[in-house]
Amino acid sequence: MRTRRSNLALVGLPGVGKSSLGRRLATQLNVPLLDLDRSIIASTGVAKESVEGIFAREGEAGFRIRERSAVAALDEVTPPAGGAAAALGIGRIVALGGGTLVDPRNRWVISQCARILWLDAPDAVIAGRLRTARVVRPLMKRGNPEETLRTLRAERSRFYAIGARLESKKSPGTLAAPAIELLQNSPRGGGRHLLSAALPSGQWDLGVGIATESLLRVLRTRNARRVVLVSEPNAERAIGATIAAALKRAKISVTPLTLKSGESAKQLTVIDDAARTLAAAGIERGDLIVAVGGGALTDTAGLLAALYLRGIDWVAVPTTLAAQLDASLGGKTGVDLPEGKNLVGAFHQPIAVIADLDALRSLPTREIVAAMGEAVKIALLGEDRLFTLLEECATRIAAGDASLHEDGTYAEIVERAGWWKCTVVAGDEREAGLRMSLNLGHTLGHALEQAANYKGILHGEAVGYGLRAALTIGQELGVTPAARASRALALLDALGLGVAPRRESPGALVDATTRDKKVAGGKIRWVLATERAFEIRDDVPASLVLRAATQMLAGSGGKR
Structure with missing residues (x-):
């Protein structure tokens, strides 16, 4: 479902200055500011309440329940006519709490109604601000602030990274102009990003309608000029043809390779035939394999990538639920033998896994349940x-x-x-x-x-x-x-x-x-x-x- 996303959600670690930047942006763009923490405080009806008070009385779990309700109430706001706000399509600034995006359901709602800006600064800079802050945040009472921030960054970066990132040591109140410039230069894709994790093995992106834009971003960072698009008939109908057309529009040469659906693809004879196709096409080590399909397809395409020219890079675009939540992740590739399942294979991590939930909509109930x-x-x-x-x-x-x-x-x-x-x-x-x-x-x-x-x-x-x-x-x-x-x-x-x-x-x-x-x-x-x-x-x-x-x-x- 396509939405206007007329809110600008500011995200980042506690103490980074989301509220300060939010006030400046609201003034400069002439739009209202919603501070989510203040909204949650108001919902208690308690005079002189604070986030710390809610934590003390209801625990973090109670606070998060209130937070989810506040997020669910977000709606679209019409931008003022004329000016930068209208050009950006922004009708309101929303300053989120540092942990708001941790809840998957919060991200689901926010991705529908808001563009996201990640405000960031070095941990030492944020810790310095926290030490001089008038209000001590509950999560910052856990010993050394910098250690707490490092832990929170490791836990939350994959959620913040779905937004455009503005990193600066400067006072957040001075960053309105750089923030607006960043938003003006950031593409407004039609997809909704829900998670972007930088893992030791590669990138994992999860979202709705993101397959093409995420894949193009990965390929551009690699300066890719040619890919082997490995797919199977069902995946080609669901998403493969759209991806192929987008790659061609981006001037990326595509060598198509269609395999059988399901476990029939997981045979050594299939690997042999596919490798010969790559050789005939002159595929080189600098080229990539893009695997679009279910778990059997990514298992086979991944093994092909591991073996051809002793290993070329590959990207997985899983199109089934089983592949998205399991098979495409982890770098296990393989095919079957008559003697057993997955007995021939290799560990060969994809450089990226792009899970587009739109691909699941056409799946039969039996596959979802399985x-x-x-x-x-x-x-x-x-x-x-x-x-x-x-x-x-x-x-x-x-x-x-x-x-x-x-x-x-x-x-x-x-x-x-x-x-x-x-x-x-x-x-x-x-x-x-x-x-x-x-x-x-x-x-x-x-x-x-x-x-x-x-x-x-x-x-x-x-x-x-x-x-x-x-x-x-x-x-x-x-x-x-x-x-x-x-x-x-x-x-x-x-x-x-x-x-x-x-x-x-x-x-x-x-x-x-x-x-x-x-x-x-x-x-x-x-x-x-x-x-x-x-x-x-x-x-x-x-x-x-x-x-x-x-x-x-x-x-x-x-x-x-």
């Missing part, structure tokens, strides 16, 4: 807000409620699951320890896919079955608390994951697990859920695995 298998996995590993969110909207997801695209629910699910994975990968890229946790539910899930010959079952559906088996094993071994398992099983039931009986042989599944990538020293390493984390066990009796597989294949009607 992707929730990966989301439930992340929730079980300890993402508590994601767990609650999935429980709150499971019936709507299963029913194919289209309003979940409009109210920010899918955006929040992608962000929370994706960020969890990014954090894990940043600490263990090559799966030496922590990253193994992301295989929860996948051992028997992959075995089920193989037994079904990768037909008639989606990856996330198989993970749903695999999670049920992992919960059975975890409970039997005393690793997974019964209450945790019951909660997860109830969620899987509500989503409709792993509920239908299957005809595959339990013995065949157990045999397939012996070729799992996590096997070490001849022993299968099982990832099992604990109360809010995971445990890896290599002492699971074969009889228990067989019993769990049998129960799993019986669906939700099997004995828990």
Whole structure:
């Protein structure tokens, strides 16, 4: 949905001077100023109230609830006729609190009605202002202000970075003219950016209608002149053709490469044929691969990028929910063998992952629901807000409620699951320890896919079955608390994951697990859920695995 975005939202760390700049901008542009903190204070109806007082009385959680209500009340404001405000399309200045954008739902609303300006300064400069401020902010009472600011910057930069950045050591009250100039020179794209994270492995952008502009920005920073656009028929219809046309308009040469849809693309013969196509086209190391499609497509295109000329850079533009919240992130690439799933692959990080939520609107409900298998996995590993969110909207997801695209629910699910994975990968890229946790539910899930010959079952559906088996094993071994398992099983039931009986042989599944990538020293390493984390066990009796597989294949009607 296209909006005017007539508000200018000022964001940045506490004490950077958003209110001071906001007052100057409001005066210079002749528009009203809304200080969100003051609005929240007024909502209490308490005389001489303060943010500190709300924190003391209601805690940070209470303050954030009030903050979300204040953001939800923001509306469009008509700019005054004539002058700079009219030219910029700005009808009001809104000074946000330092933590306002942390809430995904706040960002969802603000991205609809506001342009965003990130006011920034060195931490030492901000700390100096905080030491002399008349009002001491609650979050600044946590020891050394500079250390607190460094922590907040690490936690919040990915949210602030969705706006145009104005960084200066000067007094914020003197920055109105530079701010206006920055806004005049910043392109007003039609997309809504929700997150822009600079990760050790590359860039992760999340938003609505952002695919083309974000991709062009990445390619321009690399001075790219030629790309291989790897896609598959469904993705080409949804977004690929639009991207190809935009690249050509930008004078970037495009070599198209269309692969089969789904798991059929994940074969060594496909890699062989694709590499020969690249060679015939004269693709060089300075060129890039742009992968537009679902998880199977990005797995294959990423491996092609890892192997061709011993490695060329690539960008992932995932177009399915499963790919956006999981498969495209982390740099695992690979194809299947008859002996097992993803047995041939490489770790090869994309330089950017661009998740455009618009691409999800055409997905069938079954694909949306299947992707929730990966989301439930992340929730079980300890993402508590994601767990609650999935429980709150499971019936709507299963029913194919289209309003979940409009109210920010899918955006929040992608962000929370994706960020969890990014954090894990940043600490263990090559799966030496922590990253193994992301295989929860996948051992028997992959075995089920193989037994079904990768037909008639989606990856996330198989993970749903695999999670049920992992919960059975975890409970039997005393690793997974019964209450945790019951909660997860109830969620899987509500989503409709792993509920239908299957005809595959339990013995065949157990045999397939012996070729799992996590096997070490001849022993299968099982990832099992604990109360809010995971445990890896290599002492699971074969009889228990067989019993769990049998129960799993019986669906939700099997004995828990």
